[in-house]
Amino acid sequence: MLLFFGASLYMSIRISKKRENADGYMTGGGKIGYGISAASMTATWIWAASMYASATSGYTYGVSGPIHYGLWGALMILMIYPFGRRIRKVAPRAHTIAEVMFARHGRSSQLMLAGSNILGSVISLTSNLIAGGALISMLSPFTFSQGIIGIAAGVLLYTIWSGFRASVLTDFMQVILMLGAVIIIIPVVFFAAGGPELFETGKQNLTPQQQNFFSSDAFFNQGAPYIAAVLAYAIGNQTIAQRLFAVQEKYIKKTFVTATIGYGATIIGIGMLGVIALYAGIQPMGGDVNNLIPQMAATYLPPVLLGVFFVMIIGSLSSTADADLTALASIMMTDVYGQNIAGKKNANPRVMVMIGRITMIVAIGAGLFFAGSQVNILDLLVFVGALWGALVFPVIASFYWNRVTNVAFTAAVLTALAFFLPVRFEWIALTGGVAIISDVLATLGAGVVVGLMLFGFIGKRWAIIIASIGTIAVAPFAIGFLHTYPILSASLIAYSVSTIVCVAITVMSKKEPFDFALIAERTGDFDTSDTEVVPAAVNAPKQVDASVSTHLEANRDADRGATDRNAVRAARGKASDSNDLEGRA
Secondary structure, three states: HHHHHHHHHHHHOOOOOOOOOHHHHHHHHHHOHHHHHHHHHHHHHHOOOHHHHHHHHHHHHHOOOHHHHHHHHHHHHHHHHHHHHHHHOOOOOOHHHHHHHHHOOOOOOOHHHHHHHHHHHHHHHHOOOOOOOOHHHHHOOHHHHHHHHHHHHHHHHHHHOOOOHHHHHHHHHHHHHHHHHHHHHHHHHHHOOOOOHHHHHHHHHHOOHOOOOOHHHHHHHHHHHHHHHHHHHHHOOOHHHHHHHOHHHHHHHHHHHHHHHHHHEEEEEEEEHHHHHHHHHOOOHHHOOOOHHHHHHHHHHHHHHHHHHHHHHHHHHHHHHHHHHHHHHHHHHHHHHHHOOOOOOOOOOHHHHHHHHHHHHHHHHHHHHHHHOOOOOOHHHHHHHHHHHHHHHHHHHHHHHOOHHHHHHHHHHHHHHHHHHHHHHOOOOHHHHHHHHHHHHHHHHHHHHHHHHHHHHHHHHHHHHHHHHHHHHHHHHHHHOOOHOOOHHHHHHHHHHHHHHHHHHHHOOOOOOOOOHHHHHHHOOOOOOOOOOOHHHOOHHHHHHHHHHHHHHHHHHHHHHOOOHHHHHHHHHHHHHHHHHHHOO
């Protein structure tokens, strides 16, 4: 722990600045390169809970379990990038997705996204602390309470100084450690447990469904709900949006493709520990499947590799915990202080950085409180997932359809939540006519999910055609069947209801179409102390970069109100000349 967190703190201090730039503290100024961005996206998506869940899926559903968990999760990362490119196009200098929704609609949509992310990040932070504390208490002389305090202190210390910049830089180190550990640990455990012969000697421990590579149990209980849930998390989650706003625009596609491969390989590999445990006939310690990963490590790994395993888990939870801290800091800095308290024009960058650091301290305190208490965070996590699922269509539509209104957005989300909760928690009996209505809405929701996935890659027309044909084709089989899987049905219903309500209200609205250019005007940098060339000039020739820089510098000189009128005229003359050069370019 000292070596891991000590190295992270050293890296953070080395890049720290005496006066931290507020925009750099939140998104790195939108200038993060490909390698760091891809590593950060991969490390953020891989968290301790995803590793534990993949192993649990392997133990529960057999060999197809980790594939359903890891493959669909990986493909969801890939599905984000076409929407991400659109979001960056209309909001090139934004910091949070809620900030963009405020510019597009107003406070209600901003509140929904910001509020869900505050709750979601605190829950995620708590889950990572719990996973780390349990691991430390199992593999060391330290107690659970000492473990969560040690991890919380380590993550906070290296993140608080430079914020997002520290998070993405340490993510690079953490993802290398995680991938290296997976490559070493999985084969060692496999051969220590019996090697290839294990598939014959342990076959009797599996049910026919667990032996089936195309298990329907695995698909309907693991794969299908995860397809719906991860798309919701990807679109609504600030930790992902933050990295979208941080990477240079030209590297968005490469970043997401690389993260897709890295996440899928790591999570499917870790999930195989659960499959090995199933074949070996191992019973989870205390009856808790979350103990499978540390239990397998403690059983089959020598001390040195046990240390490597420890670093892998600590790296996975730290990479997500620091992302949660920076996400919370950005929301408080931008959406609370920058837009609703001070206002964008009057926001003080130094105060913003201070607010960000205070937010991290408060968030760590909240995470420690929830981790140390007996609070059941599962229900809260389900609620956050439902809210993000209800937000997916209205958010995506808001970036493409200029007629979507604030009323349509808000009504769609609230109505979808009202339908989701009774089905998910089985407050109503899904029988008779209620079951049929539930199945019809869930079937439409499946069509919406497919349509949204296709829309980003092949456009609206073909996405609607293919999704419509697919929905009609599966309807005879899905209606009368889907309600037997309440978790899957609830997620799909959230998609369909939010889509239906949003489209209906938008079509009936007589409001003037929205001008997307206003989003770029209403969002942007808060701290211009060391602002560089605007993103539009990234790929331009050097002489154009120079002209744009001269133009910005000249305007700054003019706006400062210099007392020497000749200097003011000269500065404005420079600006005019640079405008001419820029126009010719």
